[in-house]
Amino acid sequence: MAVTIKDVGKVANVSPSTVSRVLANHPKISEATKRKVREAMEKLGYHPNLQARSLVVKSTNTIGIVMPNSAELALENPFFPEVLRGISLKARESHYGIYLTTGASTDEIYQEVVQMVQGKRVDGIILLYSKTNDYIMDYLLKEQFPFTVIGRPFINAERITYVDNDNIYITKQITDYLLGLGHTRIAFVGANMEMVYTIDRLQGLQQSLEQAEVSFDERFVVYDTQLKNGMKEQFSKLLQDPHPPTAIVAADDFVAIELISYAEDLKIAVPEDISIVGFNNIIIGKYIKPSLTTVDINIYQLGVEAAKYLLQLLKEDDFVPRRITVPAKIVERKSCCRKTM
Amino acid sequence: MAVTIKDVGKVANVSPSTVSRVLANHPKISEATKRKVREAMEKLGYHPNLQARSLVVKSTNTIGIVMPNSAELALENPFFPEVLRGISLKARESHYGIYLTTGASTDEIYQEVVQMVQGKRVDGIILLYSKTNDYIMDYLLKEQFPFTVIGRPFINAERITYVDNDNIYITKQITDYLLGLGHTRIAFVGANMEMVYTIDRLQGLQQSLEQAEVSFDERFVVYDTQLKNGMKEQFSKLLQDPHPPTAIVAADDFVAIELISYAEDLKIAVPEDISIVGFNNIIIGKYIKPSLTTVDINIYQLGVEAAKYLLQLLKEDDFVPRRITVPAKIVERKSCCRKTM
DNA sequence: CTGAAAGCGCTTACAG
DNA sequence: CTGAAAGCGCTTACAG
Structure with missing residues (x-):
């Protein structure tokens, strides 16, 4: 005993x-x-015995983290460890523990969230993503359970505390940059329209083009659903257009790196024939050839802020929902250049 | 209420x-x-209310995961998400939750582990790494708290259930492969001697050389501590040897990719001038140029087995410690070739 | 097949 | 400054 x-x-x-x-x-x-x-x-x-304590004080000193479903290989990319590092920092400072969902499907995750909430396993939750149609977020809102989210909530944003980059602005900037290099036919590859950040980035791209009075070509948006038939195939199809794009904004560095690899296979020079930019600034981007121009969205800081405000929200009775914007910045390397023809 | x-x-x-x-x-x-x-x-x-339940039944239905300290950028590499996917699968099947340490230093982690154990937050623990000198493992052993580890325990292995690749064997194989390509001066870059898997791999390398009656050159082992002064510098120093290595076994794919990048900077052709192999088989290895020859250690399966046996150990009174070996395999791509000179 | 009672290991008014 | 008592929300012998 x-x-x-x-x-x-x-x-x-x-x-x-x-x-x-x-x-x-x-x-x-x-x-x-x-x-x-x-x-x-x-x-x-x-x-x-922390359990006994929790039972009477009605607080567990642990925060729950809801990941995108682990069945999708979303986890392969370093977003998760990095954001977790940020969350950990703040959690540790306040002596909070971390509890993780493990669900492989949205339904499973939902069940786990209900368990965490109703089973009194956690005091608050951080949602690591924001989708257009998310009944998990709806549930949390309905239950008035404390939570923050990384990414802009598609609805009810005014009632929710969330941490996000200014995805519209940063994508407008990166598009302006490509425009400045003389590109006018700019594709967006790997769009997952369920994710709110994609919606925002696409809008930033369009805003930039509009402002420059360059027309936006719908065919130049390649969705992740299409990518499932083979990114290489979709890529070469894109390039077979009578007026093919000369620059690509990729959904993330992984997509960008894959595209660069296919370009080489197809005897298309990067950046001379086609400029490519990614998102996330993964470490390896520095080491591939050509080194990758990308947007550093500061994942670590996203985690730090999400945890910081959740903890604050847990402490203060009169906490008002707010939006925290984490600055993103363009990391210019060698995968883009002036349009040659 | x-x-x-x-x-x-x-x-x-x-x-x-x-x-x-x-x-x-x-x-x-x-x-x-x-x-x-x-x-x-x-x-x-x-x-x-799960807390109340746990208090009386004396079981939490959650497993604790001890990560290497998050201060080191160990997390940048995709080992963690991948192993977590594996653990999640098994945890979910048995309706277990996952609780995470967040410590940035070994001491912090130790404190957290004590809290998890004594505070009755978890029923068992998975250690995601094995170091030569680990008082966390000693503690768990002393407390007779249920745990499994990923990696071979340096001491007391016979009393511990652990999941590991056969690192000696697989590294012997990969060295044999390089030997078969005519390489005899083979370097090992990025050795972290605190990690047991490094010790094993180094031994595999030596065994292979010994068997082939090729002498092993101590100067060809580059430690991670040296790497902190700049991997590029260490790399070019290595190449300035009067009889420089013609092949490199890198500690992991990240190191391998970085080396490939530096080789290009130094006008050294990979694989013509130097062959390079990595470990882990990260997705990107397929897309870089030259594509990376590597060892797939099956990280996901490592996680699955560690969780599976922890759960079993939690259930059975007469569980005997055992070693589970997860097969690793060489993924041959383009970063190695026959020695040219 | 079901209920009353005791207890898991704590905390916290209440009283002194 | 400290103790006795009640209670957090469950489970589980024990008894019927």
């Missing part, structure tokens, strides 16, 4: 209540008894 | 004990009352 507050009390000759109070470092306990009790704890190797 | 077992009992006109029993689907409760109680639950939107 584990040693309990009772055992400690017996050894220290005080009541369990007193032991509990020195545990909480209650100010009204005399230093003398505190010392006495602490010695007894030490001697017995006492450690509080 | 949340709805409790008492509320349900009141509505269904039964005692709380009975409600608890239908929750556990106790066989001796009549179908009639089961139905009645379930209706009441439904009506009230009842969900069991």
Whole structure:
């Protein structure tokens, strides 16, 4: 049997209540008894049972993290470890633990979230993504359970605290950059229209083109659903257009790197024949040839802020929902150049 | 206030004990009352409080995962998400949750582990790494707390259930492969001697050389500590040897890709001038030029097995420690070729 | 087949 | 400054 507050009390000759109070470092306990009790704890190797504590104080000191479903290989990309590092930092500072969903499908995740919430496993939740149609977010909202999200909520954003890049703005910037290099036929490859950030980025792209009075070509948007038939095939199809794109904004660095690889196979030079930019600034982007021009969205900071505000929200009664914008910046390397023809 | 077992009992006109029993689907409760109680639950939107349950049954249905410290960028590489996918699968099947350490230093992690264990937050633990000198593992052993580890424990291996590749064998194989291509001066770059898998791989390399009666050159082992002064510098230093290596076994694909990049900068052709192999088979390895020859250590499966046996160990009283070996295989691509000179 | 009682290991008004 | 008592929401012998 584990040693309990009772055992400690017996050894220290005080009541369990007193032991509990020195545990909480209650100010009204005399230093003398505190010392006495602490010695007894030490001697017995006492450690509080957090479950029991949680049950009465109605708080677990742990935050739940909802990941996109692990069946999709979304996890292959380094977003997750990086965002987790950020969340960990803040959680640790406040002595919070981290509980993870493991679901492989949205339904499974939903079940787990209900369990976390109703089963009182966590005090608050961080949603690591924002989709257009998310009944998990709806549920949390309905239950008025504390949560923050990474990404802009598609609906009810005004009632939710979330952390996001300014995806519209940054994509407008990167498009302006390509425009500045003389490109006018710019494709967007790997669009997942369920994700709100894709919607925003696409809008940023369009805004940029509009402002430059360059027409936007719908055929130049390649959706991730199409990619499932083979990215290489879709890519070469894209290039067979009578007026093919001369620049590509890829959904992320992985897509960008894959495209660069296919370009080589197809004897198309990057960046001379086609310029390519990615998103996320994964480490490897620096080492491939040509090195990858990309947008650093500061994933770590996204995690830090999401955790920071969740913790704040948990503490303050009058917390008002807010939007936190994490700056993104263009990392210019060698995968883009001036349009040659 | 949340709805409790008492509320349900009141509505269904039964005692709380009975409600608890239908929750556990106790066989001796009549179908009639089961139905009645379930209706009441439904009506009230009842969900069991898992904390309360855990307190009495002394089991949390959650497993703790101890990561290498998040301060090191170890997490940048996709090992973590991938192993987590594997663990998740098994955890989910058995309705176990996942609790994560967040520590940035070994000491912090140790504190968290003690909390997890003593605070009764988890039923068992998976250690995601094995180091030569690990007081966390010692602690778990001393406490006789259930755990499995990914990687070979440096000591007490016979008392511990662990999942590992046969690192000696697979590295012997990959070295044999390089030997077969005519290479005799083979370097090992990025050795972290704290990690047991490095020790094993180095041994595999030596075994292969020994067997081929090729002498092993200590200077050809480049430690990660040296790498901190700049991998590029260490690499060019290595190549300035009067008899430089013609092949490199890199600690992982990241190191391999970085080396390939530096080789290009230094006007050294890969694989013509130097052959390079990595470990892990990260997705991107397929897309870089030259595509990367590597060892697929089957990270996902490592996670699956670690979770599977932890769960088994939690269930069975007479579980005996065992070693599970996950097969690794060489993925031959284009970063190695026959020695030219 | 079901209920009353005790208990899991804590915390926290209440009283002194 | 400290203790006795009640209670957090469950489970589980024990008894009938």
